[in-house]
Amino acid sequence: MSRLGELEAAIVRALWERDHPAGVPELHENLRPEQCVTAPGLQRALKNLHRAGLLARRRSCGTYVYWPTVSRAELRDLLISQVLGTARADHRYTLTCVKRIID
Known part of the structure; x- marks a missing residue:
């Protein structure tokens, strides 16, 4: 995905x-x-x-x-690695995406 x-x-x-x-x-x-x-x-x-x-x-x-099949922490780590791979320059975007998923 x-x-x-x-x-x-x-x-x-x-x-x-x-x-x-x-x-x-x-x-x-x-x-x-x-x-x-x-x-x-x-x-x-x-x-x-x-x-x-x-x-x-x-x-x-x-x-x-x-x-x-994944915990919140495992999904957070997966999403962070995916987002960092596609949006390295915009850290605020990365944090917003991760926060939206785990909250």
Whole structure:
């Protein structure tokens, strides 16, 4: 995954806050209304996060449930290294991106 967008960040945060795996219906309820995400859009984002190795999944009652495979610290370190690789000159941008993800 080349970039973690706001929706993907919101999904990972929502899964960190849960104590068990969640599927699309549960996550759709947990995301803020201003995300304005459709169920297919959420499924696409979950699939992308899974492909990137940030989420694991298994089938449960005919649908996938997801959980994070990385801790907040691991994701922070990954994002810092990615952002530094693409935006070395603008440290404020880097700090803003990382803060948005981990807060």
